[in-house]
Amino acid sequence: MSQDYTKMWEKLGLNLEAHDALLSVLGKAYQDIYLAQKNRPQGMGYFDFVMSEVHGLRIKELLDEQAAGRKIIGAYCVFVPEEIALAAEATLVGLCSGADFAADEVEKLLPRNTCALIKSSFGFKLGKVCPYLECADMIVGENTCDGKKKSYETLNTLVKNLYVMDLPQKKSDEGKALLKSEYYRFKEAVEKLTGAAVTAESLRKSIETVNSKRKAIHRLARLRSASPAPISGLDALLANQVYFYDNPARFTDSVNKICDELEKRVENKVGVFPENTPRILLSGCPMAVPNWKLPWIIETSGAVIVGEESCVGERGTRNLTDDSGTTVDEMMEAIVERYFKVDCAIFTPNPDRLSHIAEMFETYKADGVIHYGLQFCQPYLMEAIPVEKALEAKNIPTLRIDTDYSMEDAGQLKTRVEAFVELLK
Numbered sequence: 164m165s166q167d168y169t170k171m172w173e174k175l176g177l178n179l180e181a182h183d184a185l186l187s188v189l190g191k192a193y194q195d196i197y198l199a200q201k202n203r204p205q206g207m208g209y210f211d212f213v214m215s216e217v218h219g220l221r222i223k224e225l226l227d228e229q230a231a232g233r234k235i236i237g238a239y240c241v242f243v244p245e246e247i248a249l250a251a252e253a254t255l256v257g258l259c260s261g262a263d264f265a266a267d268e269v270e271k272l273l274p275r276n277t278c279a280l281i282k283s284s285f286g287f288k289l290g291k292v293c294p295y296l297e298c299a300d301m302i303v304g305e306n307t308c309d310g311k312k313k314s315y316e317t318l319n320t321l322v323k324n325l326y327v328m329d330l331p332q333k334k335s336d337e338g339k340a341l342l343k344s345e346y347y348r349f350k351e352a353v354e355k356l357t358g359a360a361v362t363a364e365s366l367r368k369s370i371e372t373v374n375s376k377r378k379a380i381h382r383l384a385r386l387r388s389a390s391p392a393p394i395s396g397l398d399a400l401l402a403n404q405v406y407f408y409d410n411p412a413r414f415t416d417s418v419n420k421i422c423d424e425l426e427k428r429v430e431n432k433v434g435v436f437p438e439n440t441p442r443i444l445l446s447g448c449p450m451a452v453p454n455w456k457l458p459w460i461i462e463t464s465g466a467v468i469v470g471e472e473s474c475v476g477e478r479g480t481r482n483l484t485d486d487s488g489t490t491v492d493e494m495m496e497a498i499v500e501r502y503f504k505v506d507c508a509i510f511t512p513n514p515d516r517l518s519h520i521a522e523m524f525e526t527y528k529a530d531g532v533i534h535y536g537l538q539f540c541q542p543y544l545m546e547a548i549p550v551e552k553a554l555e556a557k558n559i560p561t562l563r564i565d566t567d568y569s570m571e572d573a574g575q576l577k578t579r580v581e582a583f584v585e586l587l588k
C-alpha cells in the first residue's frame with residue numbers, strides 16, 4: 164500500500180488486528196495465484212495496483228467523495244441498478260463476500276448449511292474487517308434466494324442502514340411490474356438519501372457511464388474468443404471483480420487499454436498458454452473477490468478459462484441499457500427492461516440461462532463447461548443438474564463442481580479438474 168491508512172481504518176471502526184490478518188491472507192493469495200502467472204498483459208499492472216489498494220486508496224477516494232457530499236451505497240447483487248444510484252449522486256460499490264471470516268460468530272446467527280457467500284457477508288460485518296461496509300450510507304439487500312432474503316432480517320439488526328429490495332421470481336408481466344415499482348421505490352430512497360433528484364440529464368449521463376463500462380468488458384470478452392487466449396481466465400475474472408468497486412470512468416479506460424494490448428497479442432498470435440490448451444467456459448454462482456480457488460485450480464491443471472457465465476462475468480454485464488429515452492420515465496423503463504433480462508437461477512423457470520451458456524460455449528470456442536455451484540446454494544445446485552443434462556445432450560462435455568471457500572477440498576478438486584482436462588484433450 165502506498166501509505167499508512169491505519170487512522171482511516173480506525174475511524175471507520177475496523178478491528179485493526181483482524182483486518183491486518185485479512186489483508187495478509189489476501190496479499191499472500193494474490194501473490195501465489197495472480198503474480199505467479201506467466202505472460203500476463205502489461206495492462207494488468209493497473210489491476211494489481213487496484214488490488215494492492217483495495218482497502219486503502221479506493222476507500223480514501225470514497226471517503227473524499229462523502230466529504231464532498233456524495234453518498235456511498237453498497238450492494239450484494241447485480242439487480243441493484245447502478246444507473247439510478249449514479250443519477251442521484253451516489254456511488255455504488257459491490258460488497259464482495261468472497262472469503263470466509265469470523266465463521267464461529269456467523270454460525271451463532273445463521274444455520275451451518277447456509278451458502279458461503281451469505282456467511283461471508285455476515286463474517287465481514289461481525290469481524291469488522293470490511294471498510295466498504297463500514298463506510299456505506301446505505302446497504303442494499305435484495306429478495307433473491309431464500310437464504311439471502313431471510314438472512315437480511317438478521318443483517319438488519321447488525322447494520323443501521325439496510326434497504327431491502329423486493330425482486331420477482333418469474334419472467335412474467337407481473338414480475339416485470341414488480342421490478343418496475345421496486346426500481347421507482349429505490350429511486351425515491353436514493354433521492355431521499357442524497358437530497359438530489361434524478362433528472363433526465365443525470366439519468367442519461369449515468370446510463371452512458373455504466374454502458375461504457377459494460378462495452379469495455381464486452382470488448383475484453385470478445386478478445387478471449389481468440390486462440391491462443393490472449394489473457395488468462397484469472398486476469399479476466401479480476402477485471403470483472405474490480406468492475407464492482409472501481410471508479411467507473413477509470414475502470415472503463417483501464418479495460419480499454421488492456422484491450423488495445425490484447426488486440427496486438429491476437430494479431431501476433433501471442434497467448435498466455437499454448438494454442439492447443441483446452442478451453443473452459445465457467446458457469447454458475449458468482450465469484451466475488453477473493454474467491455479465486457476454482458479458476459486457479461483450472462488454470463494450473465492445463466486449461467484456460469475463456470468465459471464466465473456468472474454475475475461476476477457475462478450474466479451481470481451482457482446487456483446494455485437502451486439510451487434512446489428522453490424523459491426520466493422512458494429511461495427508467497429502459498433500465499427495467501435491461502435488468503429484467505438477467506437470468507439468475509432464482510427465476511423459475513429459467514430457460515434463458517441455458518441458451519446463454521450454449522451461446523457462450525460457441526462464441527468463445529470452448530471445449531468444455533465447468534459448472535460451479537456453491538454448497539447449499541439451492542438455486543444454482545438445483546439448476547446445475549438440468550443444465551448438465553442439456554449440455555451433454557448437445558455433446559458439450561460438462562463437469563459439475565460443488566464447493567465452498569475453504570481450501571480443504573483443493574486437492575480433490577484438482578484431481579477431478581485434471582481428469583476432465585485430460586478428457587478434453
Ligand code: SF4
Pocket residue numbers: 239240241242307308448449474505507508509
Ligand atoms: S446470482 Fe442472482 S442473487 Fe446472486 S448476484 Fe446474481 S442475480 Fe443476484
Ligand code: SF4
Pocket residue numbers: 278279280281307308309310311448449537539540541542543
Ligand atoms: S443465490 Fe446461491 S450463492 Fe447466491 S446467495 Fe443465494 S444461496 Fe448463496
